[in-house]
Amino acid sequence: MSIVSESNQLTVLQLTYKYIPDVKGGSVYKDWKVKVEFISNRNYWHIKADAPWANNFTIHLADSGEHFFGVQERNYPSNQLSPDLRGESITVAVNGADYLYSENFASAWSAFYYNSLGYASFFDTFYEGEYKFGNRGTTQLFHTTSELDWYLFFGKDGNEIFNGYYSVIGTPKYIPLWACGSIVWRDEAKGGKVQILDDAKLFTDLQIPISGMLLDRPYSDGSQRWSKMNFNENFSSPEVWIKELKDVYGLELITWVAPMTFSDHDFPGLLPGFQGYMDLTDSVAIKEFETRLANEQYKYGVKGHKMDRADEFFPYVEHWSDKSSYRTHRNKYIFLYSKTIDSFLEEAWGKDQFNLSRSGFQRCQPHLSAIWGGDPRSSWDGMAGNLANAMRTSFMGFPNWGSDVGGYLGDTGVIPDELYIRWLQWGVWTGLFEIKYDGAGGNGSDRAPWNCSENVQSTFRKACIQRNQLVPYIYSNLNTASVNGTLMKPLSMMYPGDDHTYQLWNEYLFGNNFLVAPVTSSENKREVYFPEGVWINYYSPGEKIAGSQTKLVDCGLEHIPIYIKEGSVFVTGDIKLGNNNHWKKGNDFFVINAFPSNKKTNSYFDLVDMFDQDKIKHIVMDNNSNEINIISPPLSLDTKISILVQKQLYKVFLNGKRIRSERSQENFCEINIKKGIEINLTVKYE
Template sequence: MKPTNYHLFDFLDFDVDLKKDESLWKAYKPLAVEEKDGDILVSVPFQKQVLDNDMAADKDVPQEVYTLVIRQYGPKITRLFMGFGEERMTDESEMLKYSSRIVKMPLHADFADDQWTISTGDSVKRAVINMREPVLDRWSDLQPDPQETLDIRLYPDGKREVRLAAYDHFSPPRYDALPLAFCKNEGRKERATLSFECKADECFAGTGERFAKMDLSGQTFLLKNQDGQGVNNRRTYKNIPFYVSSRMYGTFYHTCSHGKLSLAGHSTRSVQFLSDQAMVDAFVIGGDSFEEIIRGYRDLTGYPSMPPLWSFGVWMSRMTYFSADEVNGICDRLRSEHYPCDVIHLDTGWFKTDWLCEWKFNEERFPDPKAFVHGLKDKGFRVSLWQLPYVAENAEQIDEARANDYIGPLTKKQASEGSNFSALDYAGTIDFTYPEATAWYKGLLKRLLDMGVVCIKTDFGENIHMDAIYKGMKPELLNNLYALLYQKAAYEITKDVTGDGIVWARAAWAGCQRYPLHWGGDSCSSWDGMAGSLKGGLHFGLSGFAFWSHDVPGFHTLPNFMNSVVDDDVYIRWTQFGVFSSHIRYHGTNKREPWFYPNIAPLVKKWWKLRYALIPYILRESCKATESGSTLLQALVYHHPEDRTCWHIDDEYYFGDSFLVAPVMNSANRRDVYLPEGSWINFFTGEVVEGGRWLKDVAVPLEEMPVYVREGSVIPVYPEAVECTDDMDMSKEADIVIDKTFKGIFNTVSL
């Protein structure tokens, strides 16, 4: 649809020709406010609007009244809920996993001076409902009087005001945002919108793995999971209905429906959310830091669990290995040439037919899979396996899956949802809303895990067959939630069998942070692919996720998707980025093993050894992230939300709380580096640099990387070279104090 620049069409998705039986219902001033069981119930009338791009009340249609629920959880979170007679408020949801800090605080309401003041028992103001008439100095009747509106101010932490966008219009008929409204289509309620006021200098971040600039203000996003097809466009595998604001609040929209989120995009005065479902359920979270706000989000949706030690080592993969002999040859060479490595990943080629996922090893090319897996474990290699949540038409399990409704029965023939790279017909999506289907899927994985496999790559899951019948919900609601149900099943069976809770996942929705870890999808092996990956990881870390990785050195190549050669400098610079990421995995459409890049192979080995030296630090920061609002890959604004410069930096990051990392993403081997306030020490040279300024056009040889540590930081390291984490005795870890006597890590630790 071509944009019209009218709110009704461009944001609320009305038919531009106004030929559909659609109607918009706008919230008016409350009729009543009452207390019930510690909640505040606000009776809100809604007035139908005439079907026109200029809004006006349709007085021939009676108002409809619905209840807005205001609830307080603890001292920092206020919840707004309205189900428009269609949905009920619930604390039972796959997305919600309340921590012990989520305790309902009873609210009470007092009316004085033409407003309702809503407070908790500690006399802290949590909301104000304005009932006052606006002050007028009437001199013209050129424009009609504005319609009534819903004017509510929230104070989730008792300090910061988050106001509904009650007055975002040019003239009474020309609205740019509505504080609260719903739509009908052929008499059925189907969409709802909630808008908050936005300040002129307000900045935003989060919303999932967003391949965009740091400050998201001025943008509107479709919250619909889909195959990202790279990391340089608006599509994304991981939409998270949660954002953080520079005004130090965040909002989590508790829904799995498709929707839109406009962060000062359609109107610079408003943050607008549109749900395809006739329901609004928003948790508004206040805090004095982003760590506190994100911790509030995790208090609602769950905390990340701790990945196992071995997962922090190097993972080696490509698309794909095809036989036990090929894999053993690669692993033997890694050991003989002393490249430290912990995981070998088998992608699409371990089945009888490449891409035909049957959860069984090819018996000819992997004749004794259990012995194969255990033999690798004896050498210090764990095995990770690729699969996906669709059953192909020619799969061994197709008849069983169809007969038992383990896949959602299709209502019509449709194109494959399974893969961009295969012509296989994926006949159905495993129905994780059906407990028996989930148990069946877990059984398929258990046979592999019982062999000694340690991790399942839960690839895809962003799309499902939409023309299918699922036991638990409609496909329009399942599509976004699917990633959570899928990864939960794989995570649970992996932890049950192996004791280690881990998956390697691509899609995500709210709550998926509980089931680490996630990687950034099919990036290009190029500088723009690296930059896009980092942007996605930074926003993802501000969306509640602690553990995130990416394919080193990118997944596909250009100009030939599968067959172009990766440049040496891209390979080594991406390796450096991987060393300073929560997890590091080599993967892609062609050769990824370092000896295929002989000019830089010795340098790659040195960086791998540095990775293993840093594992004690990574473990410390990971443990912190599972207990707080922290993450491993931290945008600069996470620590410096008040620094306006940081809101424009998306090519640097904190790695944990101590390291400041500035990857080089060009062939010129130069870049500008911004150092926030404080005294910083170069991790590789020991040079002391004062912050609060830019370092311009810094020359960075290929063997170096701009990494700085705050003076006085203590970095735990492993002081000995190892082949894999099995060789580590953590009692040997040593602390390095980063002060003016520090001469650089390569002069401190023997690698």
């Protein structure tokens, strides 16, 4: 079965041939037809067909010289950093055990790709496939299924395209406020509960704000000190120490889990063969899995899971309870794992829960809080490769991604100060900020800030403080992803007509407002490409850079290059989160940040007001060369409005009445407004 597009016009071929034995023992070829259904929606086409006699579908698309992005997180081929897959052939099947060409053990996959012509392709199936992009005048999409369920999404940029995609697969999962802060973890907490509580105290004594801790394996009894899923003697009395983490330090706890029991077969519904993987379509197995986690973890306060191992060695050719084809098993297992764990957590905690996974596949988004980018090496190459992984994951439509800050793999626990500093500075500007603060592979505790140099310790603190200030922005973006798309946006996704962006892997938009350019080498400078528009230096707002050019930017160890798109309005804040209630003074407040253009512009930001039942507050900025208008519904916190003004003399009016304002040295006009007041603010230049 083939579907062919010629000159961008869709033609459906309803004709194929199938081998049919005849009654005399000979053979004939019979002509078969299939009905193809074409559905046109506001921003996508949906093409369906069912041919039960067929073994596969292949879609042939005429090559128009376009560029292709997505399909898998792994830097294919051979650790290629560029996300552009033109000319490549890729197997669409989860294969986390195949790490030969993977620097970072990255393991997200999808039958979804983004195209520089302004569309995205989505083959809605768990069946394995193979995609050949721009080879010999054609692009071929092949899947081993008799059902065609193919979507083409259209839009001016990635935000519009993903709006259509999420309308099909479901709204991305809600992210709780605490999971938008800083989450820290050890590979092995050999000191048990005492060490965990000591660490929480040390972070607090150093006034380093964190909001969650992740407990990795081993912490249980049974095979591989996991299969019983309980807290072992080293972590005894979880009702006491987990409560102390929450009540004293304001921290939530996440634990490591796997859909397997290793060599322990005292568990119903295990698949035959290696490692004791569960049949996640077996209701008895799922019930036992949930019962153990509910009785041994949730009732003590565990609110999330780091989901590991689903992409490795499970016996995918074995029969499952749902009788699905083995050709779907690798991909479907990843989806079932996310859906299963999410259902457990939702039953226990409702929306207030979080799960992160190394592996992901399409349709996980409504059930999976975040992708963590595998097990990167503690090296500059490991960090660079992980950044490239992040871009590919975003192209597949996973809204939330994070790195193991500092890296995971290495010959020793030592990480150079400069590398650690740069990784911390980058991690702030990812969706999931999780910091591995012991050595690579669990070697020592050299990365804990109290064991680091003064420079690293200071950077650690500054990074976590900056992260807290960004929490309202991150929380709002992640919880409006169905409209605003992925949080970390590759430039070619947002500027598909700009051919300078197609090879870029080391910079991205963070939301719609920030341009982030991580430093992935020991040099304190790097080239930054500025797309169209005007860009304002985040750390030196007096510096503006015109877009559509590449510049060599000096960047000392103080921070990485961050720029704000002129014409932006967005919300940050200063709120109590996690352990900072031990030293934070004063009331919580929001900051409405406005960076108007000299030209007439209209922009907005949707604040998800976490202290007002998550109501979406639509904040609008209108401006021209003579005045700036900011309109906002009442907010739940006191609010500071900070506006970068273009001229020295101006008047400020709030709800029609002239008011006084403060002016900072950086040429910001600042106005303080009490909570609960509708805002209609005007700045008029004289």
